[in-house]
Amino acid sequence: MSAPMNVALVGIGKIAIDQHVPAIAASADWTLAATCSRHGTVDGVAAYDDFDRLLAERADISVVSLCLPPVPRFDYAAAALRAGRHVMLEKPPGATLAEVHALQHLAEAQGLTLFATWHSRMAHAVAPARAWLQDKRVTRAHITWREDVRKWHPGQDWVFEPGGMGVFDPGINALSILTEILPEPVHLTGAELEFPDNRATPIGAQLRFSGNVSADFDWRQEGPQTWDIEVETDAGHLALRMGGNVLEIDGKAAAGENTIMGEYPALYARMADLVRTGQSDVDLAPMVHVADAMTLGRRMTVAPFDF
Amino acid sequence: MSAPMNVALVGIGKIAIDQHVPAIAASADWTLAATCSRHGTVDGVAAYDDFDRLLAERADISVVSLCLPPVPRFDYAAAALRAGRHVMLEKPPGATLAEVHALQHLAEAQGLTLFATWHSRMAHAVAPARAWLQDKRVTRAHITWREDVRKWHPGQDWVFEPGGMGVFDPGINALSILTEILPEPVHLTGAELEFPDNRATPIGAQLRFSGNVSADFDWRQEGPQTWDIEVETDAGHLALRMGGNVLEIDGKAAAGENTIMGEYPALYARMADLVRTGQSDVDLAPMVHVADAMTLGRRMTVAPFDF
Numbered sequence: 001m002s003a004p005m006n007v008a009l010v011g012i013g014k015i016a017i018d019q020h021v022p023a024i025a026a027s028a029d030w031t032l033a034a035t036c037s038r039h040g041t042v043d044g045v046a047a048y049d050d051f052d053r054l055l056a057e058r059a060d061i062s063v064v065s066l067c068l069p070p071v072p073r074f075d076y077a078a079a080a081l082r083a084g085r086h087v088m089l090e091k092p093p094g095a096t097l098a099e100v101h102a103l104q105h106l107a108e109a110q111g112l113t114l115f116a117t118w119h120s121r122m123a124h125a126v127a128p129a130r131a132w133l134q135d136k137r138v139t140r141a142h143i144t145w146r147e148d149v150r151k152w153h154p155g156q157d158w159v160f161e162p163g164g165m166g167v168f169d170p171g172i173n174a175l176s177i178l179t180e181i182l183p184e185p186v187h188l189t190g191a192e193l194e195f196p197d198n199r200a201t202p203i204g205a206q207l208r209f210s211g212n213v214s215a216d217f218d219w220r221q222e223g224p225q226t227w228d229i230e231v232e233t234d235a236g237h238l239a240l241r242m243g244g245n246v247l248e249i250d251g252k253a254a255a256g257e258n259t260i261m262g263e264y265p266a267l268y269a270r271m272a273d274l275v276r277t278g279q280s281d282v283d284l285a286p287m288v289h290v291a292d293a294m295t296l297g298r299r300m301t302v303a304p305f306d307f
Numbered sequence: 308m309s310a311p312m313n314v315a316l317v318g319i320g321k322i323a324i325d326q327h328v329p330a331i332a333a334s335a336d337w338t339l340a341a342t343c344s345r346h347g348t349v350d351g352v353a354a355y356d357d358f359d360r361l362l363a364e365r366a367d368i369s370v371v372s373l374c375l376p377p378v379p380r381f382d383y384a385a386a387a388l389r390a391g392r393h394v395m396l397e398k399p400p401g402a403t404l405a406e407v408h409a410l411q412h413l414a415e416a417q418g419l420t421l422f423a424t425w426h427s428r429m430a431h432a433v434a435p436a437r438a439w440l441q442d443k444r445v446t447r448a449h450i451t452w453r454e455d456v457r458k459w460h461p462g463q464d465w466v467f468e469p470g471g472m473g474v475f476d477p478g479i480n481a482l483s484i485l486t487e488i489l490p491e492p493v494h495l496t497g498a499e500l501e502f503p504d505n506r507a508t509p510i511g512a513q514l515r516f517s518g519n520v521s522a523d524f525d526w527r528q529e530g531p532q533t534w535d536i537e538v539e540t541d542a543g544h545l546a547l548r549m550g551g552n553v554l555e556i557d558g559k560a561a562a563g564e565n566t567i568m569g570e571y572p573a574l575y576a577r578m579a580d581l582v583r584t585g586q587s588d589v590d591l592a593p594m595v596h597v598a599d600a601m602t603l604g605r606r607m608t609v610a611p612f613d614f
Contacts, residue, residue, distance in 0.1 A: 074494075096599035097404075098494035098592075099517075105492075162497070162605045185412075187381075187405035190469070200605050210406075285405075291598035292403035298469045298507050299606070 002276065006033035006061045007088075008054060010076055011068035012040025015090065019119075020067055023264035029272035033061050051076055055083040062086060063113075063275060070095040071163040074103070077114075081106045086113040088271050092172055092287050093117075095163040104282050113274045115267075116282040118176035122266035123244030125254075129231075130181040132249065136233035138182060143215035145174040146226040149203070155307045159201065166201025168290045171217035175286040177229060177244045178213070186211045188289055191297030196305035203305055207293055220305075309583065313340035313368045314395075315361060317383055318375035319347025322397065326426075327374055330571035336579035340368050358383055362390040369393060370420075370582060377402040378470040381410070384421075388413045393420040395578050399479055399594050400424075402470040411589050420581045422574075423589040425483035429573035430551030432561075436538075437488040439556065443540035445489060448520040451535045452481040453528035456510070462614045466508065473508025475597045478524035482593040484536060484551045485520070493518045495596055498604030503612035510612055514600055527612075 007030050009020055016035075021042055024030045034046045036054050041047040048054040054061070064080040065088040066073050074094055080087050081103065093116035094100040100116065107114035120126070147170055149159065158164045165172070179185070186209040194204035207215040227243035239248040247254045261269065274281055314337050316327055323342075328349055331337045341353045343361050348354040355361040361368070371387040372395040373380050381401055387394050388410065400423035401407040407423065414421035427433070454477055456466065465471045472479065486492070493516040501511035514522040534550035546555040554561045568576065581588055 095603055096495050097595045098492070098599055101595070102492060102494050102517075163603045165602075185405065185409060187409050188403050195606070210409075288404045288408070288598075291595075291602045292405055294602040295472075295598045296402055296470045299502070 002029070004029055004031045005063055005272065005275065006031050007063040007065055008034040008036060008058065008061045009042070010036045010051065010064060010066045012037035012042060013067065016040065016067040017042075019264040020065060023262070023268050026265060027268050027272075030268055034058055051079060055079065055085070063088065063271070065271075066090060069158050069164065071158075074099045077103050078106060081110055081112055081114070084110065084112065086275050088115045088117060088267075091116070091118050091176065092165065092290070093282065093284070097284060097287060097291055100282065100284060100287070104280070107280055111278070113271070113278070114280045114282055115271050115274050116284070117267045118173070118180075118283070118286060119263040119267055120173035120176050120244050121180045122261070122263040123177070125240055125247035126177055126180055126244045128247055128254065129238060129240050129244075132238060132254075133181050133183055133231065133233065136183065136235050138184070138231055138233050139212060140232040141178070141182070141211075141213040142230050143174045143178060143217075144226050144228045145171055145215065146218040146221035148222050148225065149219040150307055157307070160196070160199040160305070162200050164201050165290065166199070167203055167205055167217045167219040168201075168293070170219065171205060171215070172286045172290055173243065174215060174217070174227070174229065175289045177240065179283070179285040179289070181229075181231070181240070182213075184211065185285070186213045188292040188296055191293040193293065193297040193299050194302040195299055196303060197301050198304040198306070203302065205293060205297065207289075309336070311336055311338045312370055312579065312582065313338050314370040314372055315341040315343060315365065315368045316349070317343045317358065317371060317373045319344035319349060320374065323347065323374040324349075326571040327372060330569070330575050333572060334575050334579075337575055341365055358386060362386065362392070370395065370578070372578075373397060376465050376471065378465075381406045384410050385413060388417055388419055388421070391417065391419065393582050395422045395424060395574075398423070398425050398483065399472065399597070400589065400591070404591060404594060404598055407589065407591060407594070411587070414587055418585070420578070420585070421587045421589055422578050422581050423591070424574045425480070425487075425590070425593060426570040426574055427480035427483050427551050428487045429568070429570040430484070432547055432554035433484055433487060433551045435554055435561065436545060436547050436551075439545060439561075440488050440490055440538065440540065443490065443542050445491070445538055445540050446519060447539040448485070448489070448518075449537050450481045450485060450522035450524075451533050452478055452522065453525040453533040455529050455532065456526040457614055464614070467503070467506040467612070469507050471508050472597065473506070474510055474512055474524045474526040475508075475600070477526065478512060478522070479593045479597055480550065481522060481524070481534070481536065482596045484547065486590070486592040486596070488536075488538070488547070489520075491518065492592070493520045495599040495603055498600040500600065500604040500606050501609040502606055503610060504608050505611040505613070510609065512600060512604065514596075
């Protein structure tokens, strides 16, 4: 066992408190050495509200994990890399593709680790689904990803501002799984995007891809939530349910070699491994599909949305 | 001098007739051996309307040059590569980034040349501008790209359909020059996109990039047309006018080492070189900026537009 590494967590909001803090606390790889946030803090952990000061004062912190919304995240990531720190990015890794390319070049030039995380890829049944599909021919696939934005982002107007991604904020989780499990890549061929009359990002999206693959994203679903991916192949039918956590083959629950670790503990374990082996992991495929949908999709105006 | 290579031109519209056909005719590298189009033909050249039949019957044609609009282009490009032909793509190289990535993988797997052309990069003054900027620090840059869509795309409704790109169809030419001449890459930080009330793509766009770089694209300019890029540096002011064809340094015309060849002859010369040396050239940076603008940009609705 190597000694634990000091990590600073930037952006102490819901996702940091719900996921990052417990994952770090439960890991022997990591010590939460500082936080940086305008308002949020973590009990017993040194709290900064000035990131430059944190970087200047805390040479003992070698890794920075960024949980801010995508638009402000770039400046923090670039500052951390320039200050010689390894960086871990919440999903999506940026507000634009070009800024992530810039971070990749910076990390490479500095010899630092950059990890663009996709937490849904760490869901229990994703690796077994990928393994099962690897030698099969996919004839059809469909994603149904329907949740209630009021439940998951209560009052977070930024998700409906430019760069907030709208329904692609959850939808990119589905796309991160799809791009992980399909044996051949697909590309978008058409989309309809539903923009609420009073908002700058879509609340619903229907996507069509090559290879008979499609997706239905909706952020207006009350009651039970749906995070399903169904894949037809030449050798049977696979379903991933509960956001990648439950696997069914031909309608029967499949045990597979399900990973035991939760999504965020698995991300932090992977980050520890990347830092120790001097590697980066930046796969932009899910974000490319979103950019393609925003470029090629047809915009429709739907009813105004208010929290 | 090597023997000329047979090329087939697919999509015989305005750009093919105005630019591709004369460039091929004037080159010792190329013979226009066939065309494929629903309606257009070229006098004295074998005309097909079925691309699969062309590929099946004409083993003598080693290169396919695609001038179709971006949306239908992928299927032709993929079919040509699968049939073992080198492929040259008009700009933009596709309707989505993911489909161009797929073509790259296909070309690589087949050991074939794929050339995503950016004709404006071949304008006379682009190479001298790049050379002049190489060792300077850019403090500000601004693109003004204002033209009349009625003049350049008369009645072409597809430019306002999803995938037609709207004002980014000319704007991507400016971005192809910008990404070629700047010594350091930039990334989009914000944009406003003006969508006519009756159209699915923008007719105007204002873009802001990192590093104090900005762009003003407009497709409603009547009278004189403007295709200017101004760059302030720590060592003087550069202006590229007339779509990259005229260079000024500190307000004075600069001769530079201007290339003599026209844009399309230069593209075909480069394609001949790529095929003979077994290389590909696919730089997606201009297209990434457009996808980023469509993702991050704020949409405004403006007056309806009709041709």
